[in-house]
Amino acid sequence: MNKKILTTLLLSSALLLPTASPQTVQAATTETKYEWSYQGEGYSASFKDKTIVRNGVNYIEFASVAWLANLDYTLDSTGKRAGFKAWIKKIAVRDGSKIAMLDGKKVTMEGPAFLKNNPQSEKMEVYVPFKFAVQALDGKYDGYDSATHMIKVSNIHNYSFISKVYKGVTYTVTKANGDIFSTVGNNKPIKLTSLNASLDLSDINIRSTPKGLLLITVNDSYGEPHINSQLFQVLFKKGQVIRRTSVDFNWGSTDRVDSYNNKIVLNDGQKLRIIEDGTGNVLETINLLDLAGKGKNQLYSIEAIDDAMILIRNAGDRQLQLISRKTGKSVILFDQLLTPKQQELVKLDSGAMGAGDGLTFIKQKGDTLYFTISAEGLAKTTATYSLSKLAAL
Structure with missing residues (x-):
């Protein structure tokens, strides 16, 4: 890059x-x-x-x-x-x-x-x-x-690499160009594919789906002091690449979910593909730009998703936006969950290493989403948002 x-x-x-x-x-x-x-x-x-x-x-x-x-x-x-x-x-x-x-x-x-x-x-x-x-x-x-x-x-060349053992197989990603290898025991490494990108401070996550697909996700932070994020996802079926995606979020945060309801989620920052397990077929493509309504030159990471809603974060203003998948209605949670005083303190803590919108998504329990609110000079508190409010918009 x-x-x-x-x-x-x-x-x-x-x-x-x-x-x-x-x-x-x-x-x-x-x-x-x-x-x-x-x-x-x-x-x-x-x-x-x-x-x-x-x-x-x-x-x-x-x-x-x-x-x-x-x-x-x-x-x-x-x-x-x-x-x-x-x-x-x-x-x-x-x-x-x-x-x-x-x-x-x-x-x-x-x-x-x-x-x-x-x-x-x-x-x-x-x-x-x-x-x-x-x-x-x-x-x-x-x-x-x-x-x-x-x-x-x-x-x-540079021979720095990251590796992880999963189900007896060692998966290795070279940092120089993102080549991905698999190795079993003392056998010769087999090159699976390449990300065709140089990596800096990286982490690799490997998991199998219930119906036998393999998803390799590489999250990479780069620049000084590693405030930029890029994401790579590669989906394999019987050792062959069937789907892949990548996105450079710059200052934005990377995805926090890669599946829901036994479906695989692949995000390129602007379009979200819902993938059927087992076949790898694309069940649905969600245009994040149209849903968010903030213009064309935007990128979004995914923090939560189910059949009713999707929670996305803009890589530019770093605001969390909750969107109804049924109606397309949405809310900016910064406006909904923070008091005027909290908003003022969060805005002061801006910049690449600042608090963003001050919100961190914690979990979903039933109809309720849980968040923490924190920023420089602001005591950490908890906030909730009910999906019934979103449905009523």
Whole structure:
């Protein structure tokens, strides 16, 4: 998502890639400038630094760039073999050897890896040939740019992921692009689909429906300080994707329901699809824009739904709106449940991290909806709204 791609960062090599000194790396005869462009968690960035050249081969300190790629770094008991891994990505090199292990296969590097102590670092530095570092991190070696006089590298991957075990199957979502995999035991992971989106601070929810469908929901918060929300829903039948949807709520909150009365609810922020369990057929499509009546460029999350009503929250003004599915009549609950004094305090607590409309939906019991009212400077209280009032409009 372009709006989530941060402006290119020129990171200090003093912080990220310790440059080898003559005392640290012997036989370094010259250096080459390079630009390293990589994926972070929900963003892209780059930095510039210099390689060292040893016996005609460009080298880079690999532990630092592996850390940026979210790989764990370990040394074996001899202190001569360095390993880097994260889920299915596995890399290992040995001091003085040209042979590396990359994702279970032997690879011959241009020159031998070498490990050196850095007095300013707690961990051993690991130097590998530059081109191998790019290959190992699934990047693209763009070659020498005569205009900038440096080697350019792009699309260095990030291997951060989220996973959850459900009914003996491990489901994994990569944060770099939202690829979804399933793994049983020690078997090879199977790619199910991709969300085609970069993720930041994510949570994955997996559940089976009564009639055998599988719903995977990914909620992601992004930006600083993670005040933006996006939602992804993927519905599977016998391992195949049959329905999917996604929505970026920006400052708005994400959906709180995905089903009712044994029906599945899929929301893209503007249209709500009611899905039949078992078949995956669309039973009904609800146009949220028409129901809410606040204009076209709006997005809505779903907080509650049954056959009589739907409770939605606007991602822009963040107001809860209760709508009758039978008559189309609606009420803004901020106007109905808050006193003038409460409304005044809630309006003062505005902004992306503010109280919104001050209302949090708690539960439905029979004909009654329960809410809490809270904001900065306002004691938390409970409020209720009867659906009989909505029916009488």
